[in-house]
Each structure stands twice: as C-alpha cells, then as structure tokens.
Amino acid sequence: MEPTGEVRTMAIRKLGLAGVLATGLVFTCYAAGPQETYNPQCFKPAAGHKIMTMTARPGPYRVALANGFAGNSWRIQMIQGLKAWAARPENAKEIKELKIVSTGTDVAAQIGAIDNLIAAGYDAIITIAVNPTSFEPVIKRARKAGVVLVPFDNVLDTDQVIQVTEPQVELETVKAQFVYDNMPEKKGKVLEIRGLPGNSVDRDRSIGFHKVFDNKPGIEVVTVVGNWDDGTVQKVVSDAIATQGPFAGIVAQHGSTGLMNALSDAKHPKVPLGTSGENGSLKMIHDQGWTAIARVQSPLLAVVAMKAAIAELQGHPIPQLIQLPVPTLYSKDLKDGVNYSSKLPDNFQDGADIKACNVVIPIDELLKQTPDNT
Structure with missing residues (x-):
C-alpha cells in the first residue's frame, strides 16, 4: 500500500530531505x-x-x-x-x-x-x-x-x-467485427491466429476476438499459435488450410505477411481478413484485391x-x-506511397508513427x- 500524504510528510520530517534522498527512496503521489x-x-x-x-x-x-x-x-x-x-x-x-x-x-x-x-x-x-x-x-x-x-x-x-x-481488447474486437460483418454468409470456420503465449497482449486480443465470434450460431472457431512471427504464421496457416480449410474469415494478431503468403500459396478463396501493419501484407492485400482491415500496434x-x-x-x-x-487501415483506402510502400521491406511496420x-x-x-x- 502506498503511504498517505500525512505518512509521507512525517517520514520526510523524520529523516530530513537529505536523508530521504540518501536512502534512494522516491515517494510517488497518486491522485x-x-x-x-x-x-x-x-x-x-x-x-x-x-x-x-x-x-x-x-x-x-x-x-x-x-x-x-x-x-x-x-x-x-x-x-x-x-x-x-x-x-x-x-x-x-x-x-x-x-x-x-x-x-x-x-x-x-x-x-x-x-x-x-x-x-x-x-x-x-x-x-x-x-x-x-x-x-x-x-x-x-x-x-x-x-x-x-x-x-x-x-x-x-x-x-x-x-x-x-494501446487498448488491446478493443483493438482485436474491431478487427473481428469487421471480418464478421463482411462475411457474405454468417457461418463456417473462422481462423484465429494468436500471438506469443503468456503475454498480456495475446491474452487480451484473444478476449476481443472471442467477444465477437463466441456464441454465434453456425460459426466454428479454429485457433492456431503464430508467435507474432511471419514464418511461424505462414506455416501454421498453411497447415490449418490443408487440414481444416477453407475458412470463411481470418483474424491474425500479427505476422500478416506470413498469412498472406500462406493464402496465396494455397490459392485460398477471397474472404474478409483482420490483419496487422506489415508492409508486405498491405501490398498483397491491395494488389490481390482482398477485403481487409489492418490495425497497427506501433513499435x-x-x-x-x-x-x-x-x-x-x-x-x-x-x-x-x-x-x-490505434492506427487503422482499410483495404479500400490502401494506396502505394501513402499508407504502404512497394519500395519498403515486407517486414516494415506501416502506420508506426x-x-x-x-x-x-x-x-x-x-x-x-x-x-x-x-
């Protein structure tokens, strides 16, 4: 428990300011x-x-x-x-x-x-x-x-x-809601691509995802762990498509360039996507005509x-x-040189400023x- 103002004052009087500083104590005031x-x-x-x-x-x-x-x-x-x-x-x-x-x-x-x-x-x-x-x-x-x-x-x-x-639950809820709203038929398998286990961001974003998709009739959620890494995401998404696909919608916490590579390799049907801000993924979303939302956790x-x-x-x-x-980009607004760039590396995080x-x-x-x- 933090000391009250009276206790702090008594401590300073007892030790003297020089004594307080000498101990290394720093009193933090809360309001x-x-x-x-x-x-x-x-x-x-x-x-x-x-x-x-x-x-x-x-x-x-x-x-x-x-x-x-x-x-x-x-x-x-x-x-x-x-x-x-x-x-x-x-x-x-x-x-x-x-x-x-x-x-x-x-x-x-x-x-x-x-x-x-x-x-x-x-x-x-x-x-x-x-x-x-x-x-x-x-x-x-x-x-x-x-x-x-x-x-x-x-x-x-x-x-x-x-x-x-950034508000993590809300960050992923908005992405998930966009995907659900843009699914032509509100049924089928939806792929959740989680991040690094044990982190509060992964935990809270998954909560945001499930706020949208849990208890929706006709929806089956498939979850994979991508560790927020493009290579890992590409592998787990490729495996999920091969064993449980195709999917009616996909939401990735991070590693979206890996997601787009897996979708392209599998020739997966165009479905709504919730993605992140990697430059390579935004280029592919634009060039290949995907319907997507990208929300950026700035480094x-x-x-x-x-x-x-x-x-x-x-x-x-x-x-x-x-x-x-939370910086937010929509596929309909993507423009080369404005919110992504064909001249930048695929792993560069757009929208980071x-x-x-x-x-x-x-x-x-x-x-x-x-x-x-x-």
Whole structure:
C-alpha cells in the first residue's frame, strides 16, 4: 500500500530531505479523478486511472530497455526506433547512457535482467514484460531503489507503475467485427491466429476476438499459435488450410505477411481478413484485391514509454496508464506511397508513427541502428 500524504510528510520530517534522498527512496503521489497531466496530447490517461508524480531528479539519465522476445520484425523495428530516437541531439542531451537487453521468453531471465539494471544504478527501465502477473516483487525492488519502471506493449496486471499501450481488447474486437460483418454468409470456420503465449497482449486480443465470434450460431472457431512471427504464421496457416480449410474469415494478431503468403500459396478463396501493419501484407492485400482491415500496434510505443520515463524523472505528472489510439487501415483506402510502400521491406511496420507524441522516425534513421544488445 502506498503511504498517505500525512505518512509521507512525517517520514520526510523524520529523516530530513537529505536523508530521504540518501536512502534512494522516491515517494510517488497518486491522485484520483481528473488531473492535469504533462503533455496531455501524448500522455492521455486511460479512463479511471490515476496520475503519478515523483520528486524530480536532475539529468542526464542512464536508461535501459529490458526486452524479452526479440525474434520478429516488430521487436527489431522497436529496438531500432528507440535507438534512433535516443541518438537525435535533442534527445541525446537527456540520456547519459542507453542500455538494450533482450532476454528471450523466460520470465526469470527478464526479471533477473531488470534486477541487474536496478543494481547497476540505472535511473529508468522500460520493458515489454514476458508475463503480466510475475513482476510485483521486482516493481517493489525498483521503487525502493528509486528506479522508474515503465512497462509498455505487454502491460502488467498492476497500477503501481506508469504503463504505455494501446487498448488491446478493443483493438482485436474491431478487427473481428469487421471480418464478421463482411462475411457474405454468417457461418463456417473462422481462423484465429494468436500471438506469443503468456503475454498480456495475446491474452487480451484473444478476449476481443472471442467477444465477437463466441456464441454465434453456425460459426466454428479454429485457433492456431503464430508467435507474432511471419514464418511461424505462414506455416501454421498453411497447415490449418490443408487440414481444416477453407475458412470463411481470418483474424491474425500479427505476422500478416506470413498469412498472406500462406493464402496465396494455397490459392485460398477471397474472404474478409483482420490483419496487422506489415508492409508486405498491405501490398498483397491491395494488389490481390482482398477485403481487409489492418490495425497497427506501433513499435514506437517504446519511444513513448521512454519519453514518459524521462518526464517522470523530471517530476512531471504522468498518467498511470497511457492508452494511445490505434492506427487503422482499410483495404479500400490502401494506396502505394501513402499508407504502404512497394519500395519498403515486407517486414516494415506501416502506420508506426505516433504523431500525437511527435514520434516520427523515417526508415533511413531506423536502418542506421541495429537490434543488438548494447
């Protein structure tokens, strides 16, 4: 439980401000209800969530990304985007060091990496959590050490830290509803292509999918696991078509270029699709005449998370849960050079810019960076 204002005041009086700072304690204040936030155009609070502030700390700051899985194009672009943003002179002046650590899908390894960063004295750590329910102890350790911890993308089941995401249940519900609405006959098999097991995004998006398709008469749901990876998605979709297809509609969390390759190879009949923002999939949707919706989870959420972490270190009031709008593209609106490009790699995430946060990173800046640990 967070100390009340009276308890905090008594603690400061007892220790003295210098004593509080010497212990590494940082008192975070919570406020319920409507509150003025820093940079509200970007840091827009989710409904019902509180505002968090902390005692300002002078920069420049040592900051880190504790990533988990790093094996798909989204994670690669996420790391490249964060590095590119941090390298810009106007941002580099706030950052003494940027550390990148990717640990794979093991929860203990990721928590261990965060503990190592805390012990090494980093000011702020942003993270894509491998599991949404296992981080309470490390959150407490970070707070005790005065380290700002900001999960993003796969958020945690907690209200004790600032988090950055898009509304995941709603993201997939809209895709699923589009597919159902565009099925000529409201019956048949519908393919659900899930993401990486154990992540909150995979869990919540599947909830959104099933809100639409569960209890619909005449609908049979077939589920496969694609790990948000184009190669894996192509294989599991090809296998599903061969053994259980054809399908009346398909919804993929991510890995949509793999989906489109599998559909093309199998010469699958044109059905409505719910997809993501990979450039290659959007090209094929346009060129082959599919009816589709694409909703984009931006890899530049990492940049917004880092901006929020630095703003918190500077003492600004920040919403506990920042939910960004979901960029949405429809097949009827696709245009080369506007919302996808025949000149970009297939695995590039279109629609990734977050203009409300002034996060726009051209591909030439991205490609100067590697996704390697640093």
